[in-house]
Amino acid sequence: MAEVYGATNGTVALAAATAKTVIEVAAGATVTARIVAASVSFDASAAAAGIKVELVRYATTGTGTAYTPLKYNGEGQARAALCTCKVNDTVEPGTPVVVETYYVPNTAGQFWQIPLGREAYLPSSTLIGLRVTSAAVVNCAANLQWEE
Known part of the structure; x- marks a missing residue:
């Protein structure tokens, strides 16, 4: 069974x-992931x-605050996440390709x-993130979950 992180x-x-x-999630050279929620x-x-x-x-x-992924399944998970994260980028990541809007x-x-079998796949050595644009100044709270 895949481990789920957030x-x-x-x-x-x-x-x-x-x-x-x-939120920005990076898959390392030896890991793949699927965005599930x-x-x-x-x-x-x-x-x-x-x-x-x-x-x-x-x-x-991009340039953001390093974030330690959380074990989403709780105590049953045996290992730490292999993907790395940043949150609240102050310098945007480069060459964006929009998957969904x-x-x-x-x-x-x-x-x-995201329905089983239709998850956004994150191949090894790639990045994916949530990008938000508002017409006015507002506060945003965001969450991203993936399995690896």
């Missing part, structure tokens, strides 16, 4: 009309309109549980 960005302020990668929520008012959320593949990593209600949030 990352959360805590909460970060989004600048108006500026894309920000809130993601969620975002906001503390926005009506002025923020719809907020764009993208699942993005990157060619190069959603507009999420600004006063709520969205949770995606």
Whole structure:
């Protein structure tokens, strides 16, 4: 059975009309992963309109805060995650390729549980992340889960 791990960005302020990668996951040279779930929520008012959320593949990593992935399955997991994470990038990762795009209600949030067999695959030595763009200054909380 695959082990499931997660990352959360805590909460970060989004600048108006500026894309920000809130979670970035990198598969190492000897590991592959599958994104199985993601969620975002906001503390926005009506002025923020719809907020764009993208699942993005990157060619190069950005500059963000290092994050130790959490064991999502709890005590039953035998090992630490092999993928590495960064949250709340201050310098965006390079060469983005958008996999999926959603507009999420600004006063709520969205949770995606990806159906078995249709997970976003993360080959070894690649990056994937959640990138968010808001029309107004709002706070964003995001989570990303993967199995490896």
